[in-house]
Amino acid sequence: MKGKLVVRVNHCVGCKTCEIACAVEHSQSGDMYQALQETPAPVARVKVMEGEVSFRAPMQCRQCADAACVRVCPKQALSRADADSPVIWDDDPCTRCRLCVLVCPYGMIALDERSNTIVKCDQCAHRLERDTLPACVVACPTGALLFDIEGAGAAEGEREFLVRVEYAPAEDAEGRAGSALAVENT
C-alpha cells in the first residue's frame, strides 16, 4: 500500500493517542504493557504540539518529495524505494553524524540519545507492506489523521496539512475501522 499521511488539524483534540500508538508500534515487543517496561523506552515518531491559541496538531516527518535528509546522508542510511514511498532510516550504515537532523527544514528528525537511534516517521512502512494502515491513523479517535491511499481518487496537493477532505472509514488488514481515504479536495 502506498499513500500520504494527511492531517486534519481542525479535528485534533490533542489526546496523544497517536503518540502512544506510534511508540508501541516501534517498540521491541509491539505490545503496550511490555513496551512500558522496555529499556530504552520506545519513542514516538509523531508528536502532538500545542500552539498558542487552543491549537493542537500532530507533527511528524512530512516525507518531502526532494528530501534534504536523503540527499545529505553520506552513508545512504536514509533512503526511499521510490518517489512515493516514505523515507526509511537504516540502522546499519548510519554513523549518527546528525546531518539529517540538522538539515530537516521542519525539525522532524531527531537522534534519540537513549537508544542511539534516529527517530523519524516512516509511515509504519512495515505495516504498509502488509496493506495495513499506519498505527497512528488506526489509533486516532477523531479522524484527524488520515491515510490518503495512492490511486484512491484524491487530488494532488493533499500533503498540505489544512486540506479539507471527506472522511470515508475503511477497514485495515486486521479488520479494524480506520481513517483511510481522502476523497475530495475542496
Next chain:
Amino acid sequence: MSTDQEQSTGAGKPARVECVECGSPYIGERQAARLQEKLGLADETVQRCPRCRRRQLLREFEARCIAERTGTAG
C-alpha cells in the same frame, strides 16, 4: 545569522551558528555554510535549530487554521 565569536577565537573551536529564536549554538558556521551550498537550504532554515523549526511550522499551521476558521483564508 549570529555566531559565537568567543568560541571561535578563545577555545579554538569553529564558530557556531546560534538559533535566532532560542539562541542555542547548534551547528558549526562552516558546516552550515557547506550545507547551504550543497543543499540550497534557505537562510530561515539554517538560522533556526530543529526544535524552533518545528515550533515555526506549528505557528504557520496555527495561523492557517485560524484563517480557515474565521474565513479569512486565501
